[in-house]
Amino acid sequence: SQQGEEDPQALSIQEGENATMNCSYKTSINNLQWYRQNSGRGLVHLILIRSNEREKHSGRLRVTLDTSKKSSSLLITASRAADTASYFCATGNTDKLIFGTGTRLQVFP
């Protein structure tokens, strides 16, 4: 069963625009992580936010976490064509991560 669900499933934007992806989950978590996957490759870890944190930044990435709403968002600012990829949220509790189904982001030059 999926814990996280990303929204939207697909997103197309122009270079320079911001991209926002949302993740909702169902049960309590210790942390929430975001990953990127380029076509034909494995997932790459982007950022981890713990359940007692509300916001975290890494370069052009901004992640928020609202545990009362069981939701998180990933904002990519000033997007580039190289940001084209699928993005997954994953919730952590005990030994395992549970991944969502992902958002496909297309950034047009």
Next chain:
Amino acid sequence: DAGITQSPRHKVTETGTPVTLRCHQTENHRYMYWYRQDPGHGLRLIHYSYGVKDTDKGEVSDGYSVSRSKTEDFLLTLESATSSQTSVYFCAISDSDSNQPQHFGDGTRLSIL
């Protein structure tokens, strides 16, 4: 990039044959994971290991077995492959449990005819 190698990268086989996928790491990480990725399902955990000879089931473990006799190697075996096991399989490693990032290999594309 974390030192993770999956082999083979591609395999085509027939229904009913045994298949073994290998994951090799050079990071000395304690945890290793096997996932499958299918359209519409995201990544689903098959089995994972939290140490040598210590393994546990994931969400979709039926039809799969694993072994870890050395820290660096984690094997996934399909005892008798079925067409429903056609998928892309990913290995991941982490230094600790789910409170740490996981690092992924580039996957094995397995087709069962």
